Amino acid sequence: MMTLLPIVDRCDNYSLDTTKDRLVSFHLSKDSTVPVGFLYPSIVQRLRDYNSASDRWKPNVKENATVDEAPFVITESKVFFSPSITTFEERSSLCKHLCESWRDTNLFSDLIGGRLWRDELYPIYPLAMRDNTIEGAAFVMERVCCALFGFVTYGVHMTMYTEDGRIWVPRRAKTKQTWPGLLDNSVAGGIPYGLKPMESLIKECMEEASLPEDIAKNAKTVGCVTYFYQTAKGWLQPEVEYVYDLCVPPPEAGSQYIPKPLDGEVESFELMTVEQVLQHMRLEEFKPNCAVARFVACVTLTRAVIVVDDDDEVGVPVLVLGGDDRLVSDGETCYDPSAPPPPECYLTYIIREL
Numbered sequence: 001m002m003t004l005l006p007i008v009d010r011c012d013n014y015s016l017d018t019t020k021d022r023l024v025s026f027h028l029s030k031d032s033t034v035p036v037g038f039l040y041p042s043i044v045q046r047l048r049d050y051n052s053a054s055d056r057w058k059p060n061v062k063e064n065a066t067v068d069e070a071p072f073v074i075t076e077s078k079v080f081f082s083p084s085i086t087t088f089e090e091r092s093s094l095c096k097h098l099c100e101s102w103r104d105t106n107l108f109s110d111l112i113g114g115r116l117w118r119d120e121l122y123p124i125y126p127l128a129m130r131d132n133t134i135e136g137a138a139f140v141m142e143r144v145c146c147a148l149f150g151f152v153t154y155g156v157h158m159t160m161y162t163e164d165g166r167i168w169v170p171r172r173a174k175t176k177q178t179w180p181g182l183l184d185n186s187v188a189g190g191i192p193y194g195l196k197p198m199e200s201l202i203k204e205c206m207e208e209a210s211l212p213e214d215i216a217k218n219a220k221t222v223g224c225v226t227y228f229y230q231t232a233k234g235w236l237q238p239e240v241e242y243v244y245d246l247c248v249p250p251p252e253a254g255s256q257y258i259p260k261p262l263d264g265e266v267e268s269f270e271l272m273t274v275e276q277v278l279q280h281m282r283l284e285e286f287k288p289n290c291a292v293a294r295f296v297a298c299v300t301l302t303r304a305v306i307v308v309d310d311d312d313e314v315g316v317p318v319l320v321l322g323g324d325d326r327l328v329s330d331g332e333t334c335y336d337p338s339a340p341p342p343p344e345c346y347l348t349y350i351i352r353e354l
Contacts, residue, residue: 007281011288012227014236026149027080028091028126028138030073036124036138038150038236039079046107047072047079050098057097059090071098091139092121099145110233111144116177118143123193128152128226128240140193150236153190156201157290158219158244160186160209160259162251167277168259170208170266172287179287183280184266186246186259187211188290197221197242208266209259219244225292241289 016023016038024044025035039047050056051070058068069082071094085091103112123137124146130136132154146153160168167186174180189204191197198217205216222243229237248257251271259269272280280286 007288008227008292010284011229011292014228014230016228023150024076025078026151027078029080029086030083032080032126034127035078036126036151039148040234043148044074044079046102048074050101053101055101057094059084088137088139092141095139095141095145099142102145108148111147111235112142116144120190121193122146122151122153122190124151128238134194134196137193143190143192147231147235147237150238152238152240154197155188155190155239155241155289156197156204156244157185157225157241158187158201158205158246160211160246160248162271163247163249166250166271166273168209168269169272169277169280170259170261170269173261173265173267176265181267183286183290185290186269187216188241191242201242201244207263208261209269210262211259212256215248215256216246219246225289227289227292229289239289241292 022041023038024041026037026039027035051072051074057071069084071082071085073080073082081091081094085094099112102108103117106113120143121140122143123132123134124139124141125132125136126138141149141151143153162168170184170186172179172182172184187201187204187209189200189208191200195203198219201219202213202216205211205219206213222245224243225241227239229239231237251258261267261269
């Protein structure tokens with residue numbers, strides 16, 4: 001059978017294990033053993049420059065006597081916050097000043113310049129997919145700047161399908177800053193700081209598809225997808241996407257079940273069969289991460305895979321990309337993404353068997 005692995009590879013196109021890039025890990029502190037990001041030498045040099053700048057961020061003198069201490073400690077193998085910078089507020093304030101100074105001096109304009117700047121804060125967690133609560137964030141950073149540091153970001157992706165198995169597919173507006181004109185998931189968006197996954201999904205449902213909360217809240221969680229994406233210009237974007245399904249009556253049942261563009265980010269919606277969706281995916285007409293998340297829905301709707309019982313798979317059902325054995329949840333176990341994962345084992349699909 002025809003494999004869909006090229007679709008996965010297009011999204012999950014970077015591996016820390018095999019890359020020849022020289023990266024420096026970013027940590028919260030000197031004693032931290034788990035990095036929260038990965039930096040190119042060019043970014044490390046800019047941090048050195050910022051450390052020596054006269055207008056760099058400085059902590060409140062009343063609260064911290066080491067006001068002249070450089071904000072970042074930079075070694076050959078790692079970068080971390082100064083020992084005096086220990087709180088959520090301090091880290092966030094420093095990152096805000098740093099990123100805005102880069103923007104205002106036209107550094108990295110291909111990523112953060114002009115209308116690419118979003119004015120949207122993303123949470124950065126000490127451990128990806130662990131304690132991903134609002135209170136668990138180590139700091140926040142402007143959305144578009146996260147790729148400069150290789151920070152993990154989070155989003156929601158929902159497939160809206162009809163009772164007869166057809167899928168609502170939007171086309172991104174040609175005015176979008178990223179991936180203009182490509183096909184997308186029925187509803188998708190990043191999770192900003194202050195919102196839980198379901199809250200983000202409900203917000204996106206109204207903004208992108210004119211779907212009210214009383215319909216959106218019926219979406220079912222079907223797992224999450226992780227991948228490590230490198231942009232065409234080389235920036236690193238590891239991401240975690242919480243995946244949802246929403247089954248609705250066919251269009252003739254009422255206009256309230258027909259998604260409609262609202263905020264200008266979507267040009268139109270079209271109802272497609274699973275076969276049509278898969279064909280568009282193979283033709284690379286979907287935004288890469290949307291194609292992978294959409295794949296989960298196609299698996300759920302067609303069951304065109306070999307199912308295996310993996311007794312070693314514990315926790316949240318996840319499609320973990322970046323290895324030889326790529327697994328995806330069966331979509332039958334719902335969970336609260338904001339809560340600790342349950343201890344049950346899950347059935348998994350092997351993508352390469354499709």
